[in-house]
Amino acid sequence: MSMSVQSNPYGPNPSDFLSNVNKFELIESTLREGEQFSNAHFDTETKIKIAKALDDFGVDYIELTSPVASEQSRKDCEAICKLGLKAKILTHIRCHMDDARVAVETGVDGVDVVIGTSKFLREHSHGKDMNYIAQSAIEVIEFVKSKGIEIRFSSEDSFRSDIVDLLNIYRTVDKIGVNRVGIADTVGCANPRQVYELVKTLKSVVSCDIECHFHNDTGCAIANAYTALEAGAKLIDVSVLGIGERNGITPLGGLMARMIAADRDYVLSKYKVHKLRDLENLVANAVQVNIPFNNPITGFCAFTHKAGIHAKAILANPSTYEILNPEDFGISRYIHFANRLTGWNAIKSRVDQLNLHLTDDQCKEVTAKVKQMGDIRQLSIDDVDSIIRDFHAEQQTPSLRPAPTTEDDIEPVAKKQKTE
Amino acid sequence: MSMSVQSNPYGPNPSDFLSNVNKFELIESTLREGEQFSNAHFDTETKIKIAKALDDFGVDYIELTSPVASEQSRKDCEAICKLGLKAKILTHIRCHMDDARVAVETGVDGVDVVIGTSKFLREHSHGKDMNYIAQSAIEVIEFVKSKGIEIRFSSEDSFRSDIVDLLNIYRTVDKIGVNRVGIADTVGCANPRQVYELVKTLKSVVSCDIECHFHNDTGCAIANAYTALEAGAKLIDVSVLGIGERNGITPLGGLMARMIAADRDYVLSKYKVHKLRDLENLVANAVQVNIPFNNPITGFCAFTHKAGIHAKAILANPSTYEILNPEDFGISRYIHFANRLTGWNAIKSRVDQLNLHLTDDQCKEVTAKVKQMGDIRQLSIDDVDSIIRDFHAEQQTPSLRPAPTTEDDIEPVAKKQKTE
Numbered sequence: 001m002s003m004s005v006q007s008n009p010y011g012p013n014p015s016d017f018l019s020n021v022n023k024f025e026l027i028e029s030t031l032r033e034g035e036q037f038s039n040a041h042f043d044t045e046t047k048i049k050i051a052k053a054l055d056d057f058g059v060d061y062i063e064l065t066s067p068v069a070s071e072q073s074r075k076d077c078e079a080i081c082k083l084g085l086k087a088k089i090l091t092h093i094r095c096h097m098d099d100a101r102v103a104v105e106t107g108v109d110g111v112d113v114v115i116g117t118s119k120f121l122r123e124h125s126h127g128k129d130m131n132y133i134a135q136s137a138i139e140v141i142e143f144v145k146s147k148g149i150e151i152r153f154s155s156e157d158s159f160r161s162d163i164v165d166l167l168n169i170y171r172t173v174d175k176i177g178v179n180r181v182g183i184a185d186t187v188g189c190a191n192p193r194q195v196y197e198l199v200k201t202l203k204s205v206v207s208c209d210i211e212c213h214f215h216n217d218t219g220c221a222i223a224n225a226y227t228a229l230e231a232g233a234k235l236i237d238v239s240v241l242g243i244g245e246r247n248g249i250t251p252l253g254g255l256m257a258r259m260i261a262a263d264r265d266y267v268l269s270k271y272k273v274h275k276l277r278d279l280e281n282l283v284a285n286a287v288q289v290n291i292p293f294n295n296p297i298t299g300f301c302a303f304t305h306k307a308g309i310h311a312k313a314i315l316a317n318p319s320t321y322e323i324l325n326p327e328d329f330g331i332s333r334y335i336h337f338a339n340r341l342t343g344w345n346a347i348k349s350r351v352d353q354l355n356l357h358l359t360d361d362q363c364k365e366v367t368a369k370v371k372q373m374g375d376i377r378q379l380s381i382d383d384v385d386s387i388i389r390d391f392h393a394e395q396q397t398p399s400l401r402p403a404p405t406t407e408d409d410i411e412p413v414a415k416k417q418k419t420e
Numbered sequence: 421m422s423m424s425v426q427s428n429p430y431g432p433n434p435s436d437f438l439s440n441v442n443k444f445e446l447i448e449s450t451l452r453e454g455e456q457f458s459n460a461h462f463d464t465e466t467k468i469k470i471a472k473a474l475d476d477f478g479v480d481y482i483e484l485t486s487p488v489a490s491e492q493s494r495k496d497c498e499a500i501c502k503l504g505l506k507a508k509i510l511t512h513i514r515c516h517m518d519d520a521r522v523a524v525e526t527g528v529d530g531v532d533v534v535i536g537t538s539k540f541l542r543e544h545s546h547g548k549d550m551n552y553i554a555q556s557a558i559e560v561i562e563f564v565k566s567k568g569i570e571i572r573f574s575s576e577d578s579f580r581s582d583i584v585d586l587l588n589i590y591r592t593v594d595k596i597g598v599n600r601v602g603i604a605d606t607v608g609c610a611n612p613r614q615v616y617e618l619v620k621t622l623k624s625v626v627s628c629d630i631e632c633h634f635h636n637d638t639g640c641a642i643a644n645a646y647t648a649l650e651a652g653a654k655l656i657d658v659s660v661l662g663i664g665e666r667n668g669i670t671p672l673g674g675l676m677a678r679m680i681a682a683d684r685d686y687v688l689s690k691y692k693v694h695k696l697r698d699l700e701n702l703v704a705n706a707v708q709v710n711i712p713f714n715n716p717i718t719g720f721c722a723f724t725h726k727a728g729i730h731a732k733a734i735l736a737n738p739s740t741y742e743i744l745n746p747e748d749f750g751i752s753r754y755i756h757f758a759n760r761l762t763g764w765n766a767i768k769s770r771v772d773q774l775n776l777h778l779t780d781d782q783c784k785e786v787t788a789k790v791k792q793m794g795d796i797r798q799l800s801i802d803d804v805d806s807i808i809r810d811f812h813a814e815q816q817t818p819s820l821r822p823a824p825t826t827e828d829d830i831e832p833v834a835k836k837q838k839t840e
Contacts, residue, residue, distance in 0.1 A: 220646070
């Protein structure tokens with residue numbers, strides 16, 4: 001258990017007997033849910049490249065688009081099954097024998113079956129009642145099992161489904177021997193305490209594993225996944241950068257951040273998190289999006305510290321303001337010192353980097369000059385280095401030149417510095 | 421209470437007596453926390469523009485950078501206090517009389533005081549013990565109160581602080597009459613159930629309001645804010661797009677999405693959510709970032725539906741796959757039909773838009789052609805329209821021309837369509 005958990009009085013404790021936080025598994029759905037992302041159109045070569053990268057990263061399952069979606073989808077599914085990856089290959093189908101018959105012939109290790117159980121979906125999507133749903137489920141499950149293939153049964157829009165209907169159907173499919181049941185927040189409406197209650201209740205009704213799928217419409221997909229694991233769910237659906245329908249699902253990288261904060265040893269022993277950035281770049285390029293500026297871990301400033309008080313403490317001990325270690329991801333920490341919120345500890349650290357020698361009082365004095373300049377305009381590192389070098393030179397020959405106090409005075413110095 | 425909540429069996433219930441979900445307030449910190457974002461350098465004009473936009477949006481408080489950060493920071497604080505905004509103006513200072521003396525002279529309505537209480541920050545930042553912290557807090561609080569100004573006391577890194585230390589200091593400051601106490605997840609390590617427990621416990625110790633501040637390093641800042649409100653916190657710190665130190669804090673837009681899913685009437689009565697997009701664009705331009713592709717509400721595909729089964733149900737009733745109504749934000753829903761995952765209901769809807777007439781069976785037939793083409797390459801809307809128009813023309817004069825089946829056949833049709 002990592003230091004961050006031990007030092008947190010509200011962290012995991014022995015009463016968390018339900019928790020799977022330190023033994024969760026990932027169902028990676030970039031090639032299924034991710035294909036439903038607006039910009040996604042993966043050709044065969046791209047699918048294979050992504051599948052291999054996911055496998056190398058260490059995901060437990062790779063989920064693929066239904067083979068009945070299109071002829072090429074079926075061929076691609078077969079091709080990926082033949083790659084001989086360590087990860088188990090799944091495909092995702094409607095709860096229907098027509099789909100199941102095609103799925104079992106592709107060579108997949110498992111089939112994920114889904115059907116809408118909410119009033120909304122029963123009225124406006126398939127139009128079937130719960131008895132019909134249960135009968136279809138039993139038929140499909142028994143057929144897939146007879147082929148020696150893993151089977152998961154999931155409801156859709158679970159958080160707007162009737163609790164009694166849900167528990168009834170889950171108990172039914174558990175009894176006939178599904179490998180997993182799935183809860184899906186298809187519209188992204190769920191919040192963590194609801195998730196905890198539903199998973200905990202379901203855990204008392206079924207003996208199989210529980211898988212959870214969370215959309216991110218209201219920004220809770222990572223937190224809901226974490227809370228589901230606390231309540232006893234075992235598997236979480238993710239995609240790279242969270243791509244999927246609308247604004248997507250639980251992102252692989254964000255969930256890694258969350259889980260490392262809970263149990264760094266488990267995550268690092270199982271997943272190659274130092275390859276996260278390459279994996280995200282691969283998928284971002286394939287679907288033509290930029291990594292969000294505020295992405296956990298790989299956002300451009302995820303390890304940038306700016307305010308003086310933060311920089312001071314980070315320089316003394318990175319754990320003061322970091323719950324994640326950038327080195328785990330092959331990323332560097334950055335102390336932003338070229339701005340008016342800077343403090344003298346950050347400037348002193350820069351003075352040391354420049355191999356100059358100033359006393360603490362002198363560092364405070366030059367910091368005041370940096371802040372004064374930062375009030376006038378946005379500073380570059382060159383600007384600050386010029387102010388520091390200039391100040392340092394004055395300390396050696398104090399009478400030579402007055403300290404710069406306005407932009408006009410500074411500008412030529414900064415320029416001169418750049419041409420040296 | 422909105423329909424989505426009523427239809428959710430795990431939603432709010434009468435036992436949620438602690439909850440402030442339907443009466444929360446916002447402390448908007450784009451001009452304080454947001455100024456600590458790597459790319460932020462707000463000149464006076466930009467600060468005033470942002471402050472006015474936030475006020476128009478309806479935020480309850482606007483928090484500004486400490487007046488001791490730099491001379492211009494102090495002048496800007498005074499200038500914003502003189503704008504006569506409806507929102508109350510706060511500034512954010514260290515727990516120190518030097519800072520407090522400057523802050524009370526700026527004209528602010530309130531002062532937010534913060535001090536690090538975790539072992540990490542006590543050892544590596546200010547180096548003070550809890551007694552010293554309590555004495556400083558009392559002196560600063562009594563001074564600020566004597567000036568007739570609101571005062572908040574917050575610990576920093578609260579989730580890695582000792583629970584007994586925390587409750588002691590909160591009780592002390594509550595007794596001497598602070599307006600609010602603050603909990604801060606400064607490093608972004610907290611998870612929802614920890615938040616619920618800490619806020620609930622604190623609620624039993626203090627009689628003043630509770631404010632919460634969540635960093636987003638592990639992707640839980642929105643969920644933690646929501647759960648804090650459920651446990652009885654009253655105020656949440658947000659910034660536009662979540663900008664702040666590292667990858668930032670609870671974003672205003674994401675929290676609006678979360679809160680609308682819980683109590684749409686309250687949110688719409690209080691905040692001008694249709695101005696969210698303009699507000700985000702204003703700040704994104706000022707700090708030179710793009711709106712993340714997966715941003716809640718304003719991400720480019722937040723209301724785009726792609727898979728055939730989703731499109732079908734959305735066409736019947738948008739609530740099937742939407743927890744938010746795009747019209748609330750002045751945004752349009754989009755059904756993505758030009759891809760191989762499409763279904764015949766989406767294509768039928770496009771046929772209707774084109775004012776053509778095909779039977780359901782004919783729509784299924786042309787959908788198969790679209791999927792076949794989508795397997796070969798990424799489709800544009802023009803491509804699909806060409807396939808539909810071509811198919812429609814054939815139905816009128818069946819013998820004229822065979823249906824296109826390969827890319828070579830389709831290509832000229834698609835090109836011809838574009839030049840018409």
